Amino acid sequence: MPGGRVCAACGCSEIEVDAARGDAVCTGCGSVLEDNIIVSEVQFVENSGGGSSAVGQFVSLDGAGKTPTLGGGFHANLGKESRAQTLQNGKRQIHHLGNQLQLNQHCLDTAFNFFKMAVSKHLTRGRKMTHVIAACLYLVCRTEGTPHMLLDLSDLLQVNVYVLGKTFLLLARELCINAPAIDPCLYIPRFAHMLEFGDKNHEVSMTALRLLQRMKRDWMHTGRRPSGLCGAALLVAARMHDFRRTVKEVIRVVKVCESTLRKRLTEFEDTPTSQLTIDEFMKIDLEEECDPPSFTAGQKKLKIQQLEKALSKKLEDFEGEISSYQDEIEIELENSRPKAKGVFANFTKDDPIDDSTSSILGEEEAEDEELEAAANHLNKDFYNELHEKDRAKTDEDGKCKNGNEALVRPPALESLLGPLPTAASLGITESIKECISTKDREPGENTGDGELDLSGIDDSEIDRYILNETEAQIKAELWMKENADYLKEQKEKEARIAKEKELGIYKEHKPKKSAKKREPIQASTAGEAIEKMLEQKKISSKINYNVLRDLNSKGSNTPKKEDDSTDDSTNTKKLSRRKSIASRNIANPVNSVGKRLRPLISTQLAKKAATEEAIFPSTQAEAPDLQKPAAVLVESGPVAYNPDEEVEEEEIEDDDDHCMSALQLMGGNDYGCDMDDDDGY
Amino acid sequence: MDADSDVALDILITNVVCVFRTRCHLNLRKIALEGANVIYKRDVGKVLMKLRKPRITATIWSSGRVMCTGATSEEEAKFGARRLARSLQKLGFQVIFTDFKVVNVLAVCNMPFEIRLPEFTKNNRPHASYEPELHPAVCYRIKTLRATLQIFSTGSITVTGPNVKAVASAVEQIYPFVFESRK
Numbered sequence: 001m002p003g004g005r006v007c008a009a010c011g012c013s014e015i016e017v018d019a020a021r022g023d024a025v026c027t028g029c030g031s032v033l034e035d036n037i038i039v040s041e042v043q044f045v046e047n048s049g050g051g052s053s054a055v056g057q058f059v060s061l062d063g064a065g066k067t068p069t070l071g072g073g074f075h076a077n078l079g080k081e082s083r084a085q086t087l088q089n090g091k092r093q094i095h096h097l098g099n100q101l102q103l104n105q106h107c108l109d110t111a112f113n114f115f116k117m118a119v120s121k122h123l124t125r126g127r128k129m130t131h132v133i134a135a136c137l138y139l140v141c142r143t144e145g146t147p148h149m150l151l152d153l154s155d156l157l158q159v160n161v162y163v164l165g166k167t168f169l170l171l172a173r174e175l176c177i178n179a180p181a182i183d184p185c186l187y188i189p190r191f192a193h194m195l196e197f198g199d200k201n202h203e204v205s206m207t208a209l210r211l212l213q214r215m216k217r218d219w220m221h222t223g224r225r226p227s228g229l230c231g232a233a234l235l236v237a238a239r240m241h242d243f244r245r246t247v248k249e250v251i252r253v254v255k256v257c258e259s260t261l262r263k264r265l266t267e268f269e270d271t272p273t274s275q276l277t278i279d280e281f282m283k284i285d286l287e288e289e290c291d292p293p294s295f296t297a298g299q300k301k302l303k304i305q306q307l308e309k310a311l312s313k314k315l316e317d318f319e320g321e322i323s324s325y326q327d328e329i330e331i332e333l334e335n336s337r338p339k340a341k342g343v344f345a346n347f348t349k350d351d352p353i354d355d356s357t358s359s360i361l362g363e364e365e366a367e368d369e370e371l372e373a374a375a376n377h378l379n380k381d382f383y384n385e386l387h388e389k390d391r392a393k394t395d396e397d398g399k400c401k402n403g404n405e406a407l408v409r410p411p412a413l414e415s416l417l418g419p420l421p422t423a424a425s426l427g428i429t430e431s432i433k434e435c436i437s438t439k440d441r442e443p444g445e446n447t448g449d450g451e452l453d454l455s456g457i458d459d460s461e462i463d464r465y466i467l468n469e470t471e472a473q474i475k476a477e478l479w480m481k482e483n484a485d486y487l488k489e490q491k492e493k494e495a496r497i498a499k500e501k502e503l504g505i506y507k508e509h510k511p512k513k514s515a516k517k518r519e520p521i522q523a524s525t526a527g528e529a530i531e532k533m534l535e536q537k538k539i540s541s542k543i544n545y546n547v548l549r550d551l552n553s554k555g556s557n558t559p560k561k562e563d564d565s566t567d568d569s570t571n572t573k574k575l576s577r578r579k580s581i582a583s584r585n586i587a588n589p590v591n592s593v594g595k596r597l598r599p600l601i602s603t604q605l606a607k608k609a610a611t612e613e614a615i616f617p618s619t620q621a622e623a624p625d626l627q628k629p630a631a632v633l634v635e636s637g638p639v640a641y642n643p644d645e646e647v648e649e650e651e652i653e654d655d656d657d658h659c660m661s662a663l664q665l666m667g668g669n670d671y672g673c674d675m676d677d678d679d680g681y
Numbered sequence: 682m683d684a685d686s687d688v689a690l691d692i693l694i695t696n697v698v699c700v701f702r703t704r705c706h707l708n709l710r711k712i713a714l715e716g717a718n719v720i721y722k723r724d725v726g727k728v729l730m731k732l733r734k735p736r737i738t739a740t741i742w743s744s745g746r747v748m749c750t751g752a753t754s755e756e757e758a759k760f761g762a763r764r765l766a767r768s769l770q771k772l773g774f775q776v777i778f779t780d781f782k783v784v785n786v787l788a789v790c791n792m793p794f795e796i797r798l799p800e801f802t803k804n805n806r807p808h809a810s811y812e813p814e815l816h817p818a819v820c821y822r823i824k825t826l827r828a829t830l831q832i833f834s835t836g837s838i839t840v841t842g843p844n845v846k847a848v849a850s851a852v853e854q855i856y857p858f859v860f861e862s863r864k
Contacts, residue, residue, distance in 0.1 A: 149814065150814050150815075151814070161814070161815070162815060165812055165814070165815040168812075169810055169812065172810070173807075173810065176807070178806050178807075181799045181802060181803070181811060181813075182813060182814065219795070219834070219864070222797065222798045222799070222813075222817075222834035223798060223813060223817030223818065223833060223834045224813060224817065225813055225814055226813060226814070227814075292795060292834055292835065294833075294834065294835050295795055295834075295835050295836075298835055466715055466716065466717070466768075466771060466772065467714075467715050467716065467717050471717070472714045472715055475713075475714060476714055479713070479721060483723060483724075486723060486724055
């Protein structure tokens, strides 16, 4: 049967398709083009009753992979691939939640489609499945226009609304689905039903709807939760129809706070509509629209601010007068004051008093800690003097006292800006010059040299920020007190670790380092494979590589199966060394007992280790012997005995002698070891 | 960049966030003990230092990275950052002022009219998102500028962006759209 295709190898178009074997083979060169061709035929099988039924199984659209076993099936998810499992899980959860919300089947299916889209866009990664599912369901609710709130979903799941909202917004954005805006009118029937108005349910709902529309026109609904507005509307509507519904009952249904409801009611009160009677309201619709309540509140604020400004202006005028009187009084007093001499001479200046003292203080503090104590002492005397002078003055009290108080604490910034301490007094001339000069060199480029540009920086203020020793101590104490709990915890933890260390149980919980993944070695011959692997590995100086290579070349003479197994085993860990060891050591035990081999071998290994010290005949003679058992027994060795071998490796490699003798110990040259023994391992 | 082209709108920058590196390891304990204006948060491993002159709060990590918030302009932020580095220098660390970068700018702007939010959302579908249940403002994202605007029904708009220019151009961009949906 010509397949209508061209063979890739030879280019001839004579391709034979064998339906029975399911092959497509080129008759020219013999290359197999297709294997396991899928056939779309229906086969029939005869039943016991005589009828015939089609052969086959139903496979679900979502599912993939193997069908579950007939007998088992404990876990429906067993054996399926991850994606299918996720989808199935999601479907189950959607149905579960959806039933609680009383959503119909169509909605649930749509929600599942959203979920599938989300999974394909990897939006479920890093998020709780429940959140994503809730978002899908809410999206459906929005698009269908069902009266379900995000609050309902969060109630069911006991999750924060805002968290759900975030997930929902993300989902809507990623899926490019525009959820239509919520209309509070949607919620009215639902809440009305919950408030149990009986026969008049419909009328109350209609009244509430009208109220809501009025509210919308009055700009009460933008930026507000729709449930709050509904609550207010329903409350009023209920009262209009002589139903006594308290605020508390409405709140329980609508799920807003009492204060919110009250606020909405007061806002509504402010609108002109509230002045109408019930009948008037049902008939007439006022034309004018109101401003939104937040806007009117904002306007009120603006007005108040303006008033305040006007007031303060007037105050300033008055203050101007007062200060001029103050100055005059000051001057008078100055003239009548006795002059102080010595150190305090410059202190007796009028306004810059604060400045000069602070600047001097600044200098002292910066330069010398010892001077500080002296300065404090001096200051005290000065303060006393000032205080006496203060009492003499009348209006100056407040001003000067504040100045003094400020002195005790870090002085006010404005006063500092007056007479600045010079760079010389601070002792940082050089560093400043350096910084400034570098700035000149590269104006505006900081990343280059990283020097700090000091233009405009007041060092004095920065100095304020550095505490002296006593202050530092006090602060340390305070901090300790504050953070006592945390420090206690840390101490307990350390004590625990120390105890564990003593007992030797201490496990350091290091972050798990994922195992290094090595690329599988691809080589055409076993020899190549060994070489490549040797390159990859940390090579020990104790291995005789020549021997290893010869081993393999010898091995190629033996039956094909061994070669394969050597290839396989080269890819397992530490094979080359193992090979020699294992083959050498385990040669014979493999042949002998079945299950008891393992313990036998381990004892043999122990024995061998113990006998390390013994002197054995030269290796040369053993080399040829080695090869044979090695070649023959390679396959079984590493598979079973790697863990044991690990430890012994180094020692073993040293002495080929041991191995040989061990082999000899085990006695015999049963080279015809059965391939069957492999199966046991 | 000039926001006052045809509209006399006042854009007030309320917050500028910037980061820089000191290229040296900082001993938080020492800073905490010797600084008068610092808060030491040992559990998260950072020190908060507040400056008065440009009113900024700086978060300092022991790796040498420092984040400054609270400035009202880009220049002020740089100034404050330099001051901070200077004070760290005084405390004894070998500070080098590198990698200064303004990360975020927050500005507020007021429109002289109110805005209909549901209408605005409908007209600006992919960029605008409005969830009255969650937040009373419309969140409008401009991808090209990497800026986000929060538009309130009173006409007040809050803009956040990577620098002052982006913020200004964002306001310019949004003005026509908002004008359409005004009350």
